[in-house]
Amino acid sequence: MPLTLVTIPCLADNYAFLVHNDKTGQTALVDVPDAAPIQAELDRRGWVLSDILLTHHHWDHVDGLPGIRGEARVIGAKADAHRLPDLDLAVSEGDTISICGEDTQIFDVSGHTIGHIAFFMAHSGLAFTADSLMAMGCGRLFEGTPAQMWASMQKLRKLPPQTLICSGHEYTAGNLAFALTLDPNNAAIILRGEEIKAARNNGVFTVPSTLANELATNPYLRADDPDLAAAIGMPGADPVAVFTEIRARKDRF
Ligand code: ZN
Numbered sequence: 001m002p003l004t005l006v007t008i009p010c011l012a013d014n015y016a017f018l019v020h021n022d023k024t025g026q027t028a029l030v031d032v033p034d035a036a037p038i039q040a041e042l043d044r045r046g047w048v049l050s051d052i053l054l055t056h057h058h059w060d061h062v063d064g065l066p067g068i069r070g071e072a073r074v075i076g077a078k079a080d081a082h083r084l085p086d087l088d089l090a091v092s093e094g095d096t097i098s099i100c101g102e103d104t105q106i107f108d109v110s111g112h113t114i115g116h117i118a119f120f121m122a123h124s125g126l127a128f129t130a131d132s133l134m135a136m137g138c139g140r141l142f143e144g145t146p147a148q149m150w151a152s153m154q155k156l157r158k159l160p161p162q163t164l165i166c167s168g169h170e171y172t173a174g175n176l177a178f179a180l181t182l183d184p185n186n187a188a189i190i191l192r193g194e195e196i197k198a199a200r201n202n203g204v205f206t207v208p209s210t211l212a213n214e215l216a217t218n219p220y221l222r223a224d225d226p227d228l229a230a231a232i233g234m235p236g237a238d239p240v241a242v243f244t245e246i247r248a249r250k251d252r253f
């Protein structure tokens with residue numbers, strides 16, 4: 001049976017996620033922007049945390065930890081252990097760990113930060129990507145290079161298309177507006193744009209999104225798409241060059 005997923009808005013525009021195994025009663029949390037809304041959701045459902053997964057070291061993903069840690073096992077990147085809260089389990093790319101009774105694969109998705117990891121639960125079809133692959137976007141390159149982030153995007157886009165991409169922020173409307181400047185005539189982006197606007201007007205989250213939808217509309221997954229290269233005036237350019245240009249334009253947007 002797939003795990004139950006709960007999306008929790010935190011702070012101004014962050015998301016935390018709970019996954020729960022209805023059979024065993026185990027519950028895991030991905031990222032801790034703020035303890036209070038997460039604890040309220042746990043209390044409402046009568047769940048207790050077994051594991052806490054951290055994607056990267058930024059304050060808006062870890063600062064709530066002391067208020068909610070309790071007896072839970074805290075898991076994060078070995079490469080980032082020196083600047084993450086104290087970890088009970090340090091993991092690296094290629095590791096598979098058991099979370100809520102389900103095999104969970106670790107990917108290194110550096111770019112936004114060096115040492116950013118993603119968690120993939122194949123059976124339930126969930127990928128926790130935080131500030132690497134985001135809905136219609138990717139995280140700003142604070143520490144890594146465009147080539148590193150492009151390599152991370154290439155890993156994530158190999159996941160099954162029906163995978164739910166559980167990303168870290170509600171940035172989708174801004175990402176949509178930017179994507180339209182690159183590719184204004186792309187029918188898939190125009191259609192998704194209408195869905196995003198309707199969702200936001202009704203206060204509905206645009207996260208998580210399916211990988212299939214991202215593959216069709218997220219410019220950062222399409223740096224090797226000849227149509228996108230042509231649309232931005234770089235026909236035939238190397239994908240890293242296209243990715244670099246797109247990310248640079250977004251930083252100025
Ligand atoms: Zn971040």
Ligand code: FE
Pocket residue numbers: 058060061131168169
């Ligand atoms: Fe963040």
